[in-house]
Amino acid sequence: MTADLTCAGIHKYYGSRPVLTGIDLSVPAGTLTAILGASGSGKTTLLRVIAGFEEPDAGRVTVGTSCVADASPAGASRPVFVPPEKRGIGYVAQEGALFPHISVGGNVGFGLERAVRRSGSRIDEALELVGLGSGFASRRPHQLSGGEQRRVALARALAPRPSLIVLDEPFSGLDAGLRSETRAAVSAALEATGTTGLLVTHDQAEAMSMGREVAVLRSGRLVQTAAPETVYRRPVDLEVARFVGDAVVLSGIAATGSVECALGKLPIVEEYKLVGPVSVMIRPEQIVLAGNGSPGAISARVVGNEFFGPHQRVSLSVGGAPDQVVARLAGHGRYPVGSNVAIEVHGPVCVYPVLATRSPAPPG
Numbered sequence: 001m002t003a004d005l006t007c008a009g010i011h012k013y014y015g016s017r018p019v020l021t022g023i024d025l026s027v028p029a030g031t032l033t034a035i036l037g038a039s040g041s042g043k044t045t046l047l048r049v050i051a052g053f054e055e056p057d058a059g060r061v062t063v064g065t066s067c068v069a070d071a072s073p074a075g076a077s078r079p080v081f082v083p084p085e086k087r088g089i090g091y092v093a094q095e096g097a098l099f100p101h102i103s104v105g106g107n108v109g110f111g112l113e114r115a116v117r118r119s120g121s122r123i124d125e126a127l128e129l130v131g132l133g134s135g136f137a138s139r140r141p142h143q144l145s146g147g148e149q150r151r152v153a154l155a156r157a158l159a160p161r162p163s164l165i166v167l168d169e170p171f172s173g174l175d176a177g178l179r180s181e182t183r184a185a186v187s188a189a190l191e192a193t194g195t196t197g198l199l200v201t202h203d204q205a206e207a208m209s210m211g212r213e214v215a216v217l218r219s220g221r222l223v224q225t226a227a228p229e230t231v232y233r234r235p236v237d238l239e240v241a242r243f244v245g246d247a248v249v250l251s252g253i254a255a256t257g258s259v260e261c262a263l264g265k266l267p268i269v270e271e272y273k274l275v276g277p278v279s280v281m282i283r284p285e286q287i288v289l290a291g292n293g294s295p296g297a298i299s300a301r302v303v304g305n306e307f308f309g310p311h312q313r314v315s316l317s318v319g320g321a322p323d324q325v326v327a328r329l330a331g332h333g334r335y336p337v338g339s340n341v342a343i344e345v346h347g348p349v350c351v352y353p354v355l356a357t358r359s360p361a362p363p364g
Contacts, residue, residue: 002194003064003088003163004029005050010059011071012045012220019045021220023059027164027213032190032197033225034211036204038243042220043200047166050198051091052084063087063164090157090165090195094172098141098149098156105137108155126155129189147178151185158193165190166198171206183210204244208232216240232283234269238352241281246313248287248325252280254351262321263287264296269348278351284313286349287327290342297342300325302335316343 010023019042027033037043048054050061052068061069068087070080084091098107108126109117116122124134130151141149150170157165170186171179187210190197201207207214208228215225216236224236235241238249252261254274259266261280268274290297303324304315310331315324327343329335 002029002196003066005164005196005198006060006062007046007050008060008062010046010049010061011057012042012049012054013057019220020049020056023220023222025215025222025225027196027198029064029196030194031212032187032199032210033213033215034199034201034207035215035217036201036207036244037217038202041217043202043217044168046217047168047198047200051089051166052082052087055079055081063089088160088163090160090162092150092153092157092165092167092170094169098152100141102140103137104132104139104141104144104152107141107152108137108159110156111160122159123155126159127152129158129192130155131185131188145178146174147182147185150174150182154186154189158189158195161193162195164196164198166200168200169202170199171201171203179206186210208244214244216243218243234350235281238279238281241350246284246326246328248282248284250280250282250321250323250325251354252278252351254278259349259351262318263298263325263343263345266345267348268351270351274351274353277354279354281350281352282345284326284328286345286347287316287325287343288346289329289333290344294342294344296344298344300341300343302337302339302341305335305337307331316341318343 005027007023007025010020012020023046035043035046045054049056056069056071058071060067067080068082073080105123108123112122123137127134127136132151171182174182183206199210211228213225214228214231216223216231224231224240232244235244241247250261252259254276256273257268259268259278259280298318300316300318302314303317306313311328312331312335314327314329314335316327318325
């Protein structure tokens with residue numbers, strides 16, 4: 001049976017140093033939320049608190065209707081702390097952490113009751129769930145590829161039918177192709193079982209492609225939790241904008257619904273109004289070649305070009321912009337350094353206060 005996850009007011013200290021500060025997080029049953037953060041942001045500590053490997057210094061963790069940790073329960077003489085083996089939570093560690101001296105089947109069946117383990121049927125089911133046949137059960141971990149080892153680790157976590165599964169950087173160390181293939185296998189397995197999932201990662205592509213919601217953790221605080229599209233297109237601040245993707249940041253002057261900057265007069269995507277000096281955030285893919293006679297065309301000069309196959313990262317010098325502007329253009333075009341192009345911005349842009357005054361949002 002799947003279950004939702006709720007964290008309320010989680011605090012964690014290592015000595016006097018705060019690692020988690022007031023974490024509030026809700027993961028609906030049957031969905032996957034990705035915790036995205038840089039190294040040292042506290043994301044693995046949060047996962048360990050949820051899994052039961054660490055006790056919170058304050059706050060409450062609930063899985064379904066069961067409180068598994070409560071550092072300060074009202075009216076109780078001692079904190080609530082359910083040990084990890086009794087939480088019904090599956091755990092997938094970095095690098096898979098398989099037991100090298102036992103078979104794949106032995107690894108997958110490790111957490112099962114003895115009778116279930118002996119029958120072997122649940123082991124075979126779990127291996128099938130992650131895209132590996134029962135023929136893998138007799139192999140040893142060293143006989144598997146990196147991606148296969150990660151799938152075995154997932155099968156081991158899924159075998160006891162946990163209500164929640166937590167994944168700690170499960171694709172680290174895999175090459176790009178294998179990461180993509182393994183991500184797809186993990187997503188398919190979680191969807192097939194309806195298991196609630198929490199993925200911890202520093203990889204923006206993983207978080208965006210796998211999570212129904214992405215929770216951005218910074219210095220022990222959740223600064224934004226939203227759908228991937230919202231986090232990318234409407235980041236809560238410039239630091240999040242730069243962390244979740246490439247960002248072109250220009251100075252501008254905001255008025256009602258639009259902003260003037262070196263790339264022209266652009267519409268703003270905001271639920272509130274900003275007036276005065278602002279920082280303007282534009283995604284590189286919004287900067288495109290202008291069509292003939294386009295009224296919004298801006299002249300630019302190519303000063304750099306990095307080729308990535310499907311796209312090119314083209315650096316442009318634009319009059320009025322003190323720094324280079326970076327556009328992400330199609331890989332089949334040719335943009336030699338020194339050439340002149342006409343560009344324009346498609347879609348609304350985000351703006352953030354510099355010395356601006358924020359006026360109240362309109363009613364409703």
